[in-house]
Amino acid sequence: MNGIIHIGLAGARGRMGRAVSTVLDEREGMVVACRFDRETAPDLSRCDVVIDFTTAEASAALAARVAEEGAPALVVGSTGFSPEQRAVIARAAEVAPVVLSGNFSLGVNMLIGLVEQAARRLSSDWDIEILETHHRRKLDAPSGTALMLGEAAAEGRGKALSDLRAAPRHGAEALREPGSIGFASLRAGGVVGEHSVIFASEDEVLTLGHSARDRSLFAKGAVAAAAWVVGRPPGLYDMQDVLGFRQA
Numbered sequence: 640m641n642g643i644i645h646i647g648l649a650g651a652r653g654r655m656g657r658a659v660s661t662v663l664d665e666r667e668g669m670v671v672a673c674r675f676d677r678e679t680a681p682d683l684s685r686c687d688v689v690i691d692f693t694t695a696e697a698s699a700a701l702a703a704r705v706a707e708e709g710a711p712a713l714v715v716g717s718t719g720f721s722p723e724q725r726a727v728i729a730r731a732a733e734v735a736p737v738v739l740s741g742n743f744s745l746g747v748n749m750l751i752g753l754v755e756q757a758a759r760r761l762s763s764d765w766d767i768e769i770l771e772t773h774h775r776r777k778l779d780a781p782s783g784t785a786l787m788l789g790e791a792a793a794e795g796r797g798k799a800l801s802d803l804r805a806a807p808r809h810g811a812e813a814l815r816e817p818g819s820i821g822f823a824s825l826r827a828g829g830v831v832g833e834h835s836v837i838f839a840s841e842d843e844v845l846t847l848g849h850s851a852r853d854r855s856l857f858a859k860g861a862v863a864a865a866a867w868v869v870g871r872p873p874g875l876y877d878m879q880d881v882l883g884f885r886q887a
């Protein structure tokens with residue numbers, strides 16, 4: 640490896656692929672060994688790690704190849720996965736190190752801990768609602784970040800998100816279920832990514848939130864994750880691991 644980390648870039652022509660490319664241009668010790676897109680089949684043998692911002696389907700297909708070939712390491716930023724697609728990524732993580740995160744920003748990964756703590760401390764008569772706003776071209780909803788925040792809130796309540804997640808509200812049967820966690824998604828213009836977690840009792844409202852100003856922050860986090868994951872044992876990691884938040 641001669642000290643240089645060889646990066647594969649999946650989704651290289653996309654918004655995030657271009658942002659990662661720009662960060663790597665300035666980064667010593669890392670070179671882009673190959674760029675993949677919809678038409679190009681990746682030559683995985685040329686990469687130590689692939690940074691992947693594509694689609695849930697494309698990321699699952701890439702993970703299936705890693706599961707077969709045992710390499711390279713993966714940093715997966717795509718969102719909108721089905722349980723089956725997540726299972727394919729978990730299989731890849733049995734043979735190679737994989738960092739999977741719906742958000743690579745430091746701020747959101749701090750927020751996850753704060754939300755978990757608030758949900759744990761505030762009694763269940765505080766309703767929890769999660770609101771996210773993204774640009775008009777985003778394919779999936781709720782965002783991957785909103786789901787991670789929902790999982791943190793559910794963990795604070797000692798439950799799995801699947802037990803507490805409210806059905807989308809629409810029409811006459813939309814009354815709030817006590818203890819549920821609701822999600823709302825807005826799509827507008829060029830918004831990079833806004834997330835709020837609202838805790839509301841009868842008398843007061845606590846809002847914890849994060850605002851992303853530029854995609855480069857996700858790109859910098861993904862590049863940091865790539866530097867961290869190369870040489871790790873196989874396993875499914877996330878940004879809490881990369882940032883060392885899980886050790887404390």
Ligand SMILES: NC(=O)C1=CN([C@@H]2O[C@H](COP(=O)(O)OP(=O)(O)OC[C@H]3O[C@@H](n4cnc5c(N)ncnc54)[C@H](OP(=O)(O)O)[C@@H]3O)[C@@H](O)[C@H]2O)C=CC1
Pocket residue numbers: 649650651652653654655656675676677678692693694695696697715716717718719740741742743744783857
């Ligand atoms: N974890 C995080 O911090 C962040 C995650 N994201 C997530 O990253 C993903 C990509 O976002 P974004 O860059 O905005 O989206 P874009 O649509 O701009 O880019 C996606 C890219 O993936 C390519 N692609 C699609 N299908 C395949 C395939 N089968 N094989 C290879 N490449 C493929 C597209 O190619 P083509 O143009 O030909 O369709 C496109 O270049 C989304 O899931 C988004 O939610 C985004 C920001 C931050």
Ligand SMILES: O=C(O)C1=N[C@H](C(=O)O)C[C@H](O)C1
Pocket residue numbers: 718741742773777778781782783784785831832833
């Ligand atoms: O699609 C995006 O743009 C983003 N997707 C991620 C998500 O689904 O949470 C992260 C970020 O909010 C931007």
